[in-house]
Amino acid sequence: xxxxxxxxxxxxxxxxxxxxxxxxxxxxxxxxxxxxxxxxxxxxxxxxxxxxxxxxxxxxxxxxxxxxxxxxxxxxxxxxxxxxxxxxxxxxxxxxxxxxxxxxxxxxxxxx
Amino acid sequence: xxxxxxxxxxxxxxxxxxxxxxxxxxxxxxxxxxxxxxxxxxxxxxxxxxxxxxxxxxxxxxxxxxxxxxxxxxxxxxxxxxxxxxxxxxxxxxxxxxxxxxxxxxxxxxxxxxx
Numbered sequence: 001x002x003x004x005x006x007x008x009x010x011x012x013x014x015x016x017x018x019x020x021x022x023x024x025x026x027x028x029x030x031x032x033x034x035x036x037x038x039x040x041x042x043x044x045x046x047x048x049x050x051x052x053x054x055x056x057x058x059x060x061x062x063x064x065x066x067x068x069x070x071x072x073x074x075x076x077x078x079x080x081x082x083x084x085x086x087x088x089x090x091x092x093x094x095x096x097x098x099x100x101x102x103x104x105x106x107x108x109x110x111x112x
Numbered sequence: 113x114x115x116x117x118x119x120x121x122x123x124x125x126x127x128x129x130x131x132x133x134x135x136x137x138x139x140x141x142x143x144x145x146x147x148x149x150x151x152x153x154x155x156x157x158x159x160x161x162x163x164x165x166x167x168x169x170x171x172x173x174x175x176x177x178x179x180x181x182x183x184x185x186x187x188x189x190x191x192x193x194x195x196x197x198x199x200x201x202x203x204x205x206x207x208x209x210x211x212x213x214x215x216x217x218x219x220x221x222x223x224x225x226x227x
Contacts, residue, residue, distance in 0.1 A: 033215070040121075042202060042219035043156075058214065090155060100146050101215060103155040 002027045004104035006091050012110045013081055021076045021107050023091030031094040032074040033058070033101060034066065036087040043090065049074055081111040114139045116205050118218035125193055126226045133188040133221050135177075135203030145186040146204040146215070147177055156202065162186065173197070195225045 004025045013019055025032065033048040035058075045058030049068040063085055065077040074093075078085060088108050092101035117136045125131060137143065144163050148156040160171025167179040177188045186203060203218040 035217070040219060042118075043204075043217040045214060045216070048214065059216075092156075100144075100158050100161045101156075103148075103157070105155045 002102070004091055004093050004102055006089075006104035006107050008107060009105065010108050012112065014112055015082055016080050019078050019081060019109075021078075021089060021091075021109070023074045023076065023104060024072050025074075025091075025093040025102070026072065027093060027095070027102065028071065029093035029095050029102075030071070031096070031099075031101075032068065033092045033094075034064070034074070034076045035090045035092065036060065037090060037106075038087050046076070046089075081109075083111050085109065086111050114205060114207050114214070114216045116203055116216050116218035118201075118203055118221050120221045121219070122222045122224070124224045124226065127195055128192050131188070131190040131193050131197070131223070133201055133203075133223070135186045135188065135218060136184050137186065137203075137205040137216075138184065139205060139207045141207060144206040145177070145179060146206070147171065147175070147186075147188050148202045148204060148217075150200045150202065150220075152199070159188070159201075193223075193225050195227050197223060198225045199223055 007022045034046040035043040037043050044060045047066040049055045091104040094101045115138045146161045147159040149159050150156045160169050162169045162179045170176045200220045200222050202220045204215050206215045
């Protein structure tokens, strides 16, 4: 089944403890992206990647890192999480530019 | 900078009523436009998309949207809603050119359908 898989689905962590949210797609898509969803703000793009080793900042990149060493994987790294990063995170992938994203099921992160 | 506006934050309708959700974007060049739906507790799913050609686009579940370039609008419509359409709806725009990988979302419209 074609899908974008994120793990974990739920995560509670403490301020400052580094964490990684994994994202994997099995559709051989070139484009991948991370969004965060907050009430009243919709989805805001954190980072996106156009191919292996090619990434760029979205609208809210501060406090996040990404890497794209393989085409299928696009992990999101929070080196020192803070409470304002408590949010619902979605990974997404797309076959080509502007084609529309397929989304993962989301990761609900709480930083205390 | 690109932006997407969805002016209706919460819409409440009765079953069988007609639906129109507004979406306006700010970008003067070529755009690709999308509507996504997010059912409670689920991830976003693509309802429909516009790339070029016929400005009236038909999507899944009986939804359609009309691209009106002169108004920078891409409103979502459905002639007769069902209780199962209760969800949050997001309009999104992707500008062509160097920022083609960036898809900007609106803040969403929550749709509640009364049985």
